[in-house]
Amino acid sequence: MSIFIDENTKVVYQGLTGSQGRYYGRLNRDYGTQVVAGTNPKKAGTDVDGIPIFATVANAVEATGANVSCVFIPAAGVRRAVLEAAEGGVELIVVITEGVPVHDEAYFYNKLKADYPGVRLLGPNCPGLISPGKANIGITAGHIAKEGGPVGIVSRSGTLTYQALYELKQNDIGCTTCVGIGGDPVPGTSFTDCLAAFEEDPETEAVMMIGEIGGSAEEEAAEFIAANVSKPVVAYIAGLTAPPGKKMGHAGAIVSGGKGTAQAKMAALAAAGVRIGQSPSEAGDIMAEVVAAL
């Protein structure tokens, strides 16, 4: 099994007519994802490479049965796009766009929680998610992931996620689902949400977690793991030697007022029984050991 998406998932792309949306929408379809629709109010009735364009997400859902939206809209339009998707009736909204203002993120996170509690948001500023062999939504290179299991991956970083998938594949280890939760301050889906889903998923037998400096999501994950996760978890945290007060590429990757350090995150996770790799490849090696011992 997989979490959040599978072979029956049908995706509508908000921004399919833009260059990024078109490029990744096609790649996702080539991977085997059911890319059923795109939206653009000015181009309704046309198509992109055979994928029909609708004026709104609601129209697309009605006509195609799409249950997931993937957002490639420029940052200024993301707030409206997310609310349109929720209102349109999808179950999962994946926002790839980076550079969304934090106040917009905080607004639509809380709006969804209050008015559309059944809708899951992933991102913004995330690579998306892939259930290898079933569906790939976003910008992950599908061929670097081996299908099957037993490992589930959840990560705040795009490139390190690809590296994790790739190293697992090199070791002939498959992945149930790989979720990129993104590097922004208000991620729609947290480590904890993914850990809970992986714990429930019978095919996932171990979880790889890739965190980074800033915020307290890793510490919250550690608490959750200690109380609720029976499956082995291996983690890597980037930014051990990052200077305080500087945003390290991601909007959320900042050590401020002595809080959000990699050291504190690693200590919290280790105390919860998580095995920590000092480098991404060491984490990969540890996961290979864990899988061999399952």
Next chain:
Amino acid sequence: MDLFEYQGKQFFASYDMPVSPGEAVTTVEDAVAAAERLGTPVMVKAQVHTGGRGKAGGVKFAADIDAVRTHATNILGLDIRGHIVENLWIEKASDIAEEYYVSFTLDRSAKKHLGMLSAEGGVEIETVAEENPDAISKIWVDPTEGLTESRCRQWVLAANLNPDVTDQAVELLLKLYEAYTDGDADLVEINPLIVTPEGRVHVLDAKVTLDGNAGFRHDLAPFDATQPRDEREAAAHAKGLQYVGLEGSVGVIANGAGLAMSTVDVVNQVGGRPANFLDIGGGANADVMAGALEVINNDADVQSIFINIFGGITRGEEVANGIIEAMNRVDISSPIVIRLDGTNADEGRALLEPHLSDRLMMEPTMLEAAQKVVALAEGTGS
């Protein structure tokens, strides 16, 4: 992006909050002229993007024009925690009866806005939080609901301010919340928020950080122009690169923020010192690579360069061609060590193979590449 105090006060003033009249200056003569226009006494305040100005002698009371001249002379050029003072804010002095603290910021854990208010202002809030946490009144605001007047009033009452100023405080804090949300601020902080002997609530200091991603809604150019960036950071910023200057000798280029952080970590782990963090994003094409190499090449402290690329959608051949083309465009003064992995890494490495020399090396793993590049930086690598 962090605002200077005077920019923060101008920002607050645009939301109709009470701030003191003042002028921003960069010379002693202008400071004196400003004080003459404002009328003494005035405060002479260093404008730097760091705390601890008062302790460092960067904030002085000037009773007359001679004192303005003396203080301005002393403060301009002062080094406050590594920040050299180039700007002064000359402000009409205020009499203070009481000092409070107030701020709004995002609570990332609660995913709501957090307001903190305390009757114990004028000192660092971290100190209050440690020594007397009950003295801080907190309020969490759901961004979809906003801050209502009645909740704001409860919050003010809970903070035990002088009851005579409750109405004024409520009015000011509602404006502060509006400035925080409408202005797309990451942080607004007033410390101290004062009550004058006449009983007026007044903004005496301003710490404001604005969200650089909200530039499509606001004109951030004036604030962008005063960000503290060293030469390297300014050059990288002009090229649109995600760059953070560090103190070491190993130049770092990686694709993706996580991988770039990880690369800085591994250079440190093997005993080296990174000169920078630089994320060139997923694409890693020749233009971006050339721009990145130029920035690193202009850093006189750099002794060797680590290019760490993991191909995802971008294939290894594209990355390799980008590096080769960039090297033809930029005359690089330090040896380069490349680690290339991921999609079509073998094809990419094959393309790089004929170009390898003692100036351009390739290692199979991140760790080996880090060891090599650090040895080169220390002059023990060849």
